[in-house]
Amino acid sequence: MELRHLRYFDAVAETLNFTRAAERLHVTQSTLSHQIRQMEDELGSVLFDRSGKKVRMTEAGEILRSYMTPALEQIDRGVQALRGEGEPLTGRLRLGTTPSFNTRMVPSCVATYMHHYPGIQVTVEELAAGMIARRLAAGHLDLAVSYRPTDGGDLWFEPLYNEELKLVVAASHPLARRRRVRMVELHHVRMVLLPAQFQTRKLLDDCFEAAGAEPLVAAQLNSIAPMIELVRQTELAAIIAETAVTPAADLRVIPLEDPTPIRTPGMLWHKGATRSPSIKHFADIIRRAAGQST
Structure with a gap:
């Protein structure tokens, strides 16, 4: 198993969508699917359930990711350190949210996140969906919990639940x-x-x-x-x-x-933005919270 297999697995696990994961990785969907099957064959376990309309992680996939995510974060930090871009223990995360999610869901996610990243300052802006899309496109937000924008050409939208x-x-x-x-x-x-x-x-x-x-x-x-x-x-x-x-x-x-x-809430971020491991971790927290809401 090579590092690229882990990157492919991580992208599919994050998006739960082979098409979006392939676009993010700049590979074809057939290439991505083939690499994931290779990985599953080598491990002797099915990592994703593709039987329904939506892709879901299997128990084996969840177990693998729980160990793999910290390892990938350490690799990313090591590479960034060699390039002089090492992620500091302090920093900031800028989150946009519509009012409904800022009552219970977002504060709960922020509390969980701060337990893992106590040195990172979190800023939450409560905004209308249109303003959230504009601030993401302008680079003023790192991530948002909102709705699919009417004109989202520069934004990724990941549905969470109905x-x-x-x-x-x-x-x-x-x-x-x-x-x-x-x-x-x-x-x-x-x-x-x-x-x-x-x-x-x-x-x-x-x-x-x-x-x-x-x-x-x-x-x-x-x-x-x-x-x-x-x-x-x-x-x-x-x-x-x-x-x-x-x-x-x-x-x-x-x-x-x-x-x-x-309505269908989801996560939004700018297509061209670089997402640090800490931002990816916050996205995972939101996914878990959304799963508990359905």
Whole structure:
């Protein structure tokens, strides 16, 4: 087994997509697939499950990666040190995120990351998806948790999972006892929503239009935590991802239908950017957290 096999394996393990991994490595997809099969034959273990629509790592692949990733990081550090580019113990990571993920998921990932890299300063910017794409393209962010950009020519997008947006109301709200709510039933319901520049708001506006509903937007806030607090203290309703809502006795989270608002979060980074081992490690933390959200 050669070092290139490990690089190929690492790229597929990171993207879980042979096409994107091949593009990143500047090889053909057939070459990449052949090299991975060679590796599997030599090890006598299947590393990736290719039977479904999505590529998944097998248990053997997870075990190999848990040992291989630190070794590759050490190799990268050694090469960088010889070139005078050794990665310092201190540095920074600049992360962009939309409000939904900055309530619970991103802070949890940052806490885990800082345990492994205590000397690296982490900066998190909470922004609308369009601004995140622009700041990534300009090199002002290293990585982002957001949505697929409408014009993402210079950006990689790695889908993480699909999630439903749900109605959130106070326990005293007239809809609080409902098991499900149709979008049309939100016609003239007083609501707090994200401002129009957010992709999630555009998604919701499309759902309202499809249902023939016009909610009464009494407030617009650009952060999820204040929205939840406003719902808790008023008669307003909100539509938020359930993963962003901490379970509480005074709140109710209700599924929506006809149509059900669904969005696909993912990771974004600039195609031409060099990703250090520490950035790759943060991406792995996000993938694991996303896996726990599904």
